[in-house]
Amino acid sequence: MLFERITFSLLCLGLLVYVFYLFLKTRNKFLLIMLSFQIVACAVNLAALVTNVYPRPIIQIYICVIGIIAPLFLLIMEYLRIDILKLLYIRIGDFYMKRSKFDEAIEIFKKALARDPKNSTIFSRLGNAYNAIGDRRTAFDRFAKAVEYDRNDYKSYYEIGIIFNELGKKSDAKIVLDNALRIKPDFTQASELLALVLCALGKYDEAIDVYKDAIRYSPDNYQLYYSMGIVRTELRDFNDAKECYEKVIELNPDSYDAYFNLGQIHLLQGNSIEAETMFKRALYDKNLTAKSYYQLAKVYVLNGEEIKAVTYLEYAFEIDPSYRYKAESEPMFKKIKDYLKGMHMASQAQMKLEQEIDEKVNEKYSTQEYEQIELTDNTFNYMDKYSGNSEKG
Numbered sequence: 001m002l003f004e005r006i007t008f009s010l011l012c013l014g015l016l017v018y019v020f021y022l023f024l025k026t027r028n029k030f031l032l033i034m035l036s037f038q039i040v041a042c043a044v045n046l047a048a049l050v051t052n053v054y055p056r057p058i059i060q061i062y063i064c065v066i067g068i069i070a071p072l073f074l075l076i077m078e079y080l081r082i083d084i085l086k087l088l089y090i091r092i093g094d095f096y097m098k099r100s101k102f103d104e105a106i107e108i109f110k111k112a113l114a115r116d117p118k119n120s121t122i123f124s125r126l127g128n129a130y131n132a133i134g135d136r137r138t139a140f141d142r143f144a145k146a147v148e149y150d151r152n153d154y155k156s157y158y159e160i161g162i163i164f165n166e167l168g169k170k171s172d173a174k175i176v177l178d179n180a181l182r183i184k185p186d187f188t189q190a191s192e193l194l195a196l197v198l199c200a201l202g203k204y205d206e207a208i209d210v211y212k213d214a215i216r217y218s219p220d221n222y223q224l225y226y227s228m229g230i231v232r233t234e235l236r237d238f239n240d241a242k243e244c245y246e247k248v249i250e251l252n253p254d255s256y257d258a259y260f261n262l263g264q265i266h267l268l269q270g271n272s273i274e275a276e277t278m279f280k281r282a283l284y285d286k287n288l289t290a291k292s293y294y295q296l297a298k299v300y301v302l303n304g305e306e307i308k309a310v311t312y313l314e315y316a317f318e319i320d321p322s323y324r325y326k327a328e329s330e331p332m333f334k335k336i337k338d339y340l341k342g343m344h345m346a347s348q349a350q351m352k353l354e355q356e357i358d359e360k361v362n363e364k365y366s367t368q369e370y371e372q373i374e375l376t377d378n379t380f381n382y383m384d385k386y387s388g389n390s391e392k393g
Helices: 002-026 029-051 057-079 084-098 102-115 120-132 136-149 154-166 170-183 188-200 204-217 222-234 238-251 256-268 272-282 289-302 306-319 322-329 331-392
Strands: none
Touching (some): 002 029, 002 057, 084 120, 102 120, 120 136, 120 154, 136 154, 154 170, 170 188, 188 204, 204 222, 222 238, 222 256, 238 256, 289 306, 289 322, 289 331, 306 322, 306 331
16 A cells, blocks of 8 residues: 555656646746646645555545646647647637637637647637637738638638628639638538629529539528529529529428518519418518518509508508608509598698697796796795794894
């Protein structure tokens, strides 16, 4: 038993010397902190050995972890040439990024980069941190460095594509996004951005091909079908667009924008029953309610149901008054134009009446307030006078 304790103590001392050597070599503060804990552990262990007294279990665990396990872990990392401090810096930097402490993250990532100046991962993380604080130029430089040291860093290619796109350099954005998808064909975000860039360049057919490729890798991604439907609609390929929107609804029945777009296509094609069904479904989204009421009014005008059309126009006007002016200029509302004009005049008269009432109320309130102030002043004067008389009496 004594031999085992002596061996354990010698191992603790040996590892203490090793950590001290690493500290002299790197001058790292983390190692200095660890070294101080190790000294305490070795001192406690040596005292127990000399006095032949076993320390408490909690102290034995402390000695084992700090004196043996932790420095042994460092020794193994050093042997495998794994920079544990660099990994630690990266993890701390990631922690700061999640807490939105971007300036602190930048400083930590810089320390990690100082230990490995050609590390693509660290450059990419620095790019994200600079991006977060709005320094796009420095972010671009860091992402460029990342792909310089790792030609397969598809995420950095994507980030560069975002910056190029925002700067209006669509052709350059297309090139780097093509690189990202060449490395990782199932990178959905890059596919979506590339398709948008191609649409901006007027290359709609290429954009559709990009969406088709992305769908092969993500067949359940309804957003891809919706975006392709938008492009199909732009190209006036209404039947293909309808198929896209129907697929969106199949994958996500709560995609109210798809219902609305389907309603518009059915309305253009003269399918009033289908259009009515789609617009009524879109009413469930509060952002589409006014638009859907307005489109439903068009459906009922086409069906010759002017009373219904007027009712739904009133609903739309109540939510968004701007539709009132839009309806007055719409040729299809010609049959009910007189009603719209009369309703507009009535609305103007109502607003004028409400304004006059407000002015009268405000005027009366101001007069009462003035009289109340005057009354209060007179009361105070009377009380002062009365108080003065009382003193004299």
